[in-house]
Amino acid sequence: PRKLKDGVTKRMKNVKKFGKDDPRRIIHSMKVGVALTLVSLLYYVRALYISFGVTGMWAILTVVVVFEFTVGGTLSKGLNRGFATLIAGALGVGAVHLARFFGHQGEPIVLGILVFSLGGAATFSRFFPRIKHRYDYGALIFILTFSFVAISGYRTDEILIMAYQRLSTILIGGTICILVSIFICPVWAGEDLHKMIANNINKLAKYLEGFESEYFQPEKISKETNSCVREYKSILTSKSTEDTLANLARWEPGHGRFRLRHPWKKYLKIAGLVRQCAFHFEILNGYVLSNDKAPQEFDSKFQEPITIMNREVGEALKAMAKSIKTMSKDSACVNSHIDNSKKAIVNLRIALKSSYPDTEKDLLEIIPGVTMASILIEVVNCVEKISEA
């Protein structure tokens, strides 16, 4: 029992820590609870129950399924659900009326064919990348609602009333979701994207800072700095997250310092450049970790220009991250750092030329540094151009 207790307390601590890492998670959970409670009033309040009856459960279903972590997600799902239900409901009612013409024997056959063909077509449409990106959920709901209406239309005569009740409860559920997600501590996908990109640039700067000490004083590295320096690795595979966020951000109304029609595509472009940069770091990292280093005296010749170069590029990146974060343009500062690092590169080239490279191994070590720096500068220039937003 002692062991069990320890295990439980340990797990509890973990959960607590997880919540503390991002308190928005806890808030989101509470918000879902609030929305669910609100929607269950449809059942508890007698007046509402009389007018809606059992279809109130559609409101519950909508709340559970539509409520997403970000405002953009909730809006896109809610709107998709609403419109898809409307269209599919109308088509379904039409299908039932059409099928009635074929008599009692023919009705299920006609309905079956319609369900089969429309369901198949809608499923097929979900494979198109464009529809998948923005209307995937809508297509799903379309299939669902259409089959519901068409199939149950065979057994009920009050199909219009049913459709009306269902639509109205879904609207209620969707509205509750959207209102709660917007007005109680909203989580904006656009803001997340914005922060994420600024953070990624910061991570690059951090790596550059760590790079020097790691490469030139390998005995000093503790495990802690190592993991901090390696943060850039997450950038390598962040593409899908960024795409999703940008996709959701499009659905969001203007908020905070973001205007409507914010250039989300530009964010993706910056993110792509940042990732390109991280690719270079990844390669560079291979050299830092590899065992066959260049001789000491050779390295020491280049330490100074490389150090300056790294520092300046790092500063430039930091300045950019800051200017993105605060959405102010501060290109003067960025530019001066870039100029300084360019000067450092020239120095490095002179140093390289003056020293006679004995073996190709030494160069293997040094060249990527230059390479990277020059590409970094390109990246920096690009980002600068774009960050005007």
Next chain:
Amino acid sequence: PRKLKDGVTKRMKNVKKFGKDDPRRIIHSMKVGVALTLVSLLYYVRALYISFGVTGMWAILTVVVVFEFTVGGTLSKGLNRGFATLIAGALGVGAVHLARFFGHQGEPIVLGILVFSLGGAATFSRFFPRIKHRYDYGALIFILTFSFVAISGYRTDEILIMAYQRLSTILIGGTICILVSIFICPVWAGEDLHKMIANNINKLAKYLEGFESEYFQPEKISKETNSCVREYKSILTSKSTEDTLANLARWEPGHGRFRLRHPWKKYLKIAGLVRQCAFHFEILNGYVLSNDKAPQEFDSKFQEPITIMNREVGEALKAMAKSIKTMSKDSACVNSHIDNSKKAIVNLRIALKSSYPDTEKDLLEIIPGVTMASILIEVVNCVEKISEA
């Protein structure tokens, strides 16, 4: 009207081509149609309708929501849905009975608190990466079913009958989905993953083949080969797709030449190495496209060893892709190619040493080739070790 007609025929052609690119998409759409038609029999056949009534619609809902493109996806969703419904249903019935103790006034309050807290807790659990990976859908269904049962329990007395009917229809819907997806032209996520990795290795080989002609004869490049050569780019960002597939593959039973408990993690490992390799190509690609090339006579010295190296590494990659595809171990062939490419690297080193590098620029061009090749060899070795599966 003429223009409209042209537009329509053009669009139709596009759709047709899209279907032909991957005929499994069309088959999948048909399968969804079949499953929907089967499940609608619950409504059309009188005997079945009498025993299930309106709850038959839960079967429709299950089919629409659970049916996924791959068998793994369908199985994971179906099983998640089944178990989550079972657990949440039981808890919901318990909650309703508990709430009855508090009298007619207290009942909605107690139920509201329970729904709020359990819904919030389940939402929170969805943030944990481990649960998110495998049981995200289950948690969603848990919230849904629990709120349904608990809330509607306030208005019905026949809660057990309702729960039983709902569970049985969900089981019917889920079973239809799983059977249709397994027995009618199944699409296995495991097989997709397998093929994707073999293809990715092939893409790498293709790039190496194209690399030589692109770098040494830049005037010959047509746009067509270019796009074919650039295929490796898709590897850079394929991580999330691979993760998803591996995740789904875990749910699948043994099939084809795959045994149960297939080492999906090893696939991810190989994929990671392949991606690492693609990162190097990405950097290399920058040099190929850049304008400041090394002087002609310098390049020509190295053309031969580089060509041999590329060819051999490319062949080794191809042999590996083949051996993965056919699941046969053919390391002798792979090894001989690797040995040859190692020899080529030694030659390249000698060539580098003998020529006096004038400027650092020339080296900038050549070094990455060596670098990449040596890392490629590491990768090749690793993959070889792993491909024993």
